[in-house]
Structures are given as structure tokens and as C-alpha cells.
Amino acid sequence: MENSIGIEEKMLKILSRKAQENNKINIELFTKYQVKRGLRDIDGRGVLVGLTEIGDVRSYIVEENEMVPIPGKLFYRGFNISDIVNGFLKKDSFGFEETCYLLLFGNLPTKQELKEFEELLSVYRNLPEGFVRDMILKMPSKDIMNSMARSVLAFYSLDELADDTSVENVLRQCLILIACFPLMAVYGYQACTHYHDNKSLFIHSPLPELSTAENILYMLRPDNKYTKLEATLLDLALVLHAEHGGGNNSTFVTHVVTSSGSDTYSVMAAALGSLKGPRHGGANIKVVQMFEDIKENIKDWTDDKEVEEYLMKILNKEAFDGSGLIYGIGHAVYSISDPRAVIFKKHVEKLAKEKGFENEYNLYAKVEKLAPEVVGKVRKIYKGISANVDFYSAFVYRMLDIPQELFTPIFAMSRISGWSAHRIEEIVNAGKIIRPAYKNIIKRKEYIDIDER
Structure with missing residues (x-):
């Protein structure tokens, strides 16, 4: 006779499989119904849902109805x-x-x-x-x-x-x-x-x-x-x-x-x-974990070819956590540069020299340079990619002996x-309650009595 824990585990496996099977939506339908997943256009432009005077993120200008990427800018209250x-x-x-x-x-x-x-x-x-x-x-x-x-x-x-x-x-x-x-x-x-x-x-x-x-x-x-x-x-x-x-x-x-x-x-x-x-x-923790993995698997941190080959393995889900992501590279809005990363980098080098992390800083800089090139070789990119603020913030916290x-x-x-x-x-501004729309795509069904199912 199975104990209660065994029955529970068995039922959870069965029910989780049902949950997985009955919640999968055909990815082609998102294109058919023009659903802007993540409230973003395919080019990365966000769907306008409100107005604010607090923060402003700028990553492109519009010329003749075309989006032209620019170095990222960030404004606080103008x-x-x-x-x-x-x-x-x-x-x-x-x-x-x-x-x-x-x-x-x-x-x-x-x-x-x-x-x-x-x-x-x-x-x-x-x-x-x-x-x-x-x-x-x-x-x-x-x-x-x-x-x-x-x-x-x-x-x-x-x-x-x-x-x-x-x-x-x-x-x-x-x-x-x-x-x-x-x-x-x-x-x-x-x-x-x-x-x-x-x-x-x-x-x-x-x-x-x-x-x-x-x-x-x-x-x-x-x-x-x-x-x-x-x-x-x-x-x-x-x-x-x-x-x-x-x-x-x-x-x-x-x-x-x-x-x-x-x-x-x-x-x-x-x-x-x-x-x-x-x-x-939580992305900044992933950056540190990824670099620990890179340091363990790359013999010569100064060798562009060796670094590039390992980044390719990460992208192909053959290394690190199998996600296919190079953490700290790329952003939902910025393309050419994240202004926060640019500012951080100027000061990070100074701290790295003081703390004896100069070789590691050079590795970060090398990955920052090579990663966008590697991503461009294997994936279709609708906008440019660059290091984001998490790329260097995690490194700073490590040098400050702040625990992950x-x-x-x-x-x-x-x-x-x-x-x-x-x-x-x-x-x-007393706005309305925020309630975006979701289109229901399941076919209508007739109710069946429990004795007839």
C-alpha cells in the first residue's frame, strides 16, 4: 500500500502533466492575432500605456518614420x-x-x-x-x-x-x-x-x-x-x-x-x-555565476578566440546553465549602449585596480566587446545589443565583498x-484601473454531466 507521500507525488506528476498539456498555446497564434507579447513591438518599441514625468529612457530617434538607434540616454525628471x-x-x-x-x-x-x-x-x-x-x-x-x-x-x-x-x-x-x-x-x-x-x-x-x-x-x-x-x-x-x-x-x-x-x-x-x-x-546574480563558469573553463582570459568559442557554447546551450543567454548583454530598450553601464564602467576600472581585480576587469571588458558579435552570428537581431547595467553592477558588488x-x-x-x-x-492623476485585454482562443464546449465523462 502506497504511503500518503507516494500518492501525493504520483498525483502531482499526473496533474502537472495535465497542466502543461492544457495550457500550451500555439506560438503562431500570437502573430496571427498581432499580440504584442511583453507589451513590445517586434523591434523592441514598447506599447504606450501611460504618461509620466518621472523617468525617461531614450534609445532611438525617428527619422522619416524609421527608428534610428542612438547611444542610450536616461533622464530623471528631465x-x-x-x-x-x-x-x-x-x-x-x-x-x-x-x-x-x-x-x-x-x-x-x-x-x-x-x-x-x-x-x-x-x-x-x-x-x-x-x-x-x-x-x-x-x-x-x-x-x-x-x-x-x-x-x-x-x-x-x-x-x-x-x-x-x-x-x-x-x-x-x-x-x-x-x-x-x-x-x-x-x-x-x-x-x-x-x-x-x-x-x-x-x-x-x-x-x-x-x-x-x-x-x-x-x-x-x-x-x-x-x-x-x-x-x-x-x-x-x-x-x-x-x-x-x-x-x-x-x-x-x-x-x-x-x-x-x-x-x-x-x-x-x-x-x-x-x-x-x-x-x-535577479539578472545581476546570473552575471557573476556566468563569469565564474567562464573563468573555470577558459585557460587564457586574454585570448579572443578562446573567449569567443566559449560564448558560442553558452549561446548554443552547451555551457553554463543551458539557457542560451549571455547574462548582462542586451536590454529590452537600449541597443547601442546602456548609459548606466557606460557610467559604471568608468568607475569600475578604478575600483578594480585598487582591489586587485584588474585581470578580471579586462575579462569583463573583453566579453562586453565580443558577446554582441557572437550573438549576431547565431541569432536574428531586430535591434543592436550591448552590455546592460547588470553586467558591471554585479562585478562591483563582488569587489565590495557584498554577498550574492x-x-x-x-x-x-x-x-x-x-x-x-x-x-x-x-x-x-487618478487614472482608471489598469486592465489590458487578452483574447480567448479556445473553442466553445458543451457541458458534460459528471456521470457521462
Whole structure:
């Protein structure tokens, strides 16, 4: 007689096969009905579903009704991201708090406005009493993104105005989450490594005088120590990941759930779920794993031919994870270049030299150069491809000794500012609930009585 576990496994296999067989749609029908899968045209142009004043991604111009690719550009509230970065780096200051202010309120802050904003974030940078013990330490998760989502939803229970969707209250909630995301992530990681990997538990409280980037490193490291260059590179990563237009998956999720009238905590938990995916925020982990595989299987990192041959194996699903993807190469919008990757690369080389990763940096640069050529040889490309921001951000996090478990959470610590701006924009403009159409293609059937099936 089969035990209950054996029966369960057998039934799940049968039912999963049925689910697989009865949910497969003929791929030719997507072309027949002109379905824009992923809400994108075949040339990569996104379907226009809304308007925004927050972020703008530019990858082409239109000349005589033809799309002409251009080097990618990214704008926050109308300001070129390159100008923003150059502005705060020239002053040798951190830029994430200034960027948050810009995204939320539409203008660059004065010195006094920035000071007051930083002080407000510092006030909010505290988790409720007992929260770390009861919510994070007692139920550690192996995935920090899930741990963060659970923590965010727990905030709902502690907020007497949780369902108030007025702009003033939503702004308060968003500022608290912007301030607390680093704590949720770092403490979630410390709990994970302590309970699952038997490592020492370190819970460091943030310091009010430190920036967001500095506090992340301060809380993460057992000895609280970090260099100015390390904090500067992490701060730069936060700025570059803060916003990317209304159409990226997690920000679109923010608009969709906000349009239903839901609360801030449900909206941000949904956005976290989106960002977790390996096709979105989780891609940076895949880049590091891929390069570890490349380093193990290529004898001479300086040999173009050997590197190219191995990249071809990855594309042909003969190497690495069998996906056929060269992670960190290609983007849904950018073709000639991703401006975030271009900015990052300038500073990554400096950190690589300081940290003794110069040979590895040269390998990254070589793959960046060769990968688009290799892809072009084996696949039909409707637009150009280039390295995206994940390509170098993952390398930076490695050099900063940030564990892989925190790669995507760092993305979330940054993007919460953009999500917050878009949630407020959706509320202010009181749009309709977002509901795109799906065409049903199954033939009509007559109901059959259960005794006759």
C-alpha cells in the first residue's frame, strides 16, 4: 500500500502533466492575432500605456518614420543621469538622497532642502520595537527578497493609517520604506547566514550621520569598516538603479496595483516580487555565476578566440546553465549602449585596480566587446545589443565583498525611490484601473454531466 507521500507525488506528476498539456498555446497564434507579447513591438518599441514625468529612457530617434538607434540616454525628471552623477561626484558628495528628493518632488533640492530631507530619512531609519526579533530573526528566509516582502507586509499591521491613500500619508509610508529597506535587507541577510549557515550574528544599528550607502556597508560588515571609494561606488549603484521609466516590469507592477486602490505595503511587496525575477533584478546574480563558469573553463582570459568559442557554447546551450543567454548583454530598450553601464564602467576600472581585480576587469571588458558579435552570428537581431547595467553592477558588488544574496535587494533599496514616485504619480492623476485585454482562443464546449465523462 502506497504511503500518503507516494500518492501525493504520483498525483502531482499526473496533474502537472495535465497542466502543461492544457495550457500550451500555439506560438503562431500570437502573430496571427498581432499580440504584442511583453507589451513590445517586434523591434523592441514598447506599447504606450501611460504618461509620466518621472523617468525617461531614450534609445532611438525617428527619422522619416524609421527608428534610428542612438547611444542610450536616461533622464530623471528631465535631468540627464550623466549630469546628475557628474554633479555630485564633482562635489565629492553622495548622490542617492539627492536623487530620491528629485524623483519624489520633481526638482533638485537646495542645500537646506537636502539637509532637512536627509534628517527626515534618518528619523525614519528605525524598525519598530521588537521587529527584528519577531519578524526577521524568528523566521529567517533563504531568499532576502522574500524576507523583505514579508517585512513590508508586516508594516501594514503596525500602521494605523495603512489604508489611507491620501498623497500625504502615502508619501509618509514611502519615506519610511525608503529609509528602512536597507535595514530589512541587511538584517534579513544576517538572520539567514546565522540560522542557515551557522555564522555569527551581527545586528548593527544605522548611524544618523551616515548616508544610505555608508549605512549599508556599516551595518553589513562585522567591523563596520569601509573606504570612501567603496561607499562612493555603492552610492553610484543606488543612483543608477533608482529609476528607469514607467514601463520596466516592477514599476509597471507598481502602477497596476496602485490603480486598483490598494495600500502602499501591498504595492511595494508586489514590486519586490517582480524585481526578484531573474529576467529583471535577479539578472545581476546570473552575471557573476556566468563569469565564474567562464573563468573555470577558459585557460587564457586574454585570448579572443578562446573567449569567443566559449560564448558560442553558452549561446548554443552547451555551457553554463543551458539557457542560451549571455547574462548582462542586451536590454529590452537600449541597443547601442546602456548609459548606466557606460557610467559604471568608468568607475569600475578604478575600483578594480585598487582591489586587485584588474585581470578580471579586462575579462569583463573583453566579453562586453565580443558577446554582441557572437550573438549576431547565431541569432536574428531586430535591434543592436550591448552590455546592460547588470553586467558591471554585479562585478562591483563582488569587489565590495557584498554577498550574492544581497545583489537584488540592493537593487530594491534603490528602486523603492522610483516605485514611490510612480505610486504617487498614479494616485495624483487618478487614472482608471489598469486592465489590458487578452483574447480567448479556445473553442466553445458543451457541458458534460459528471456521470457521462
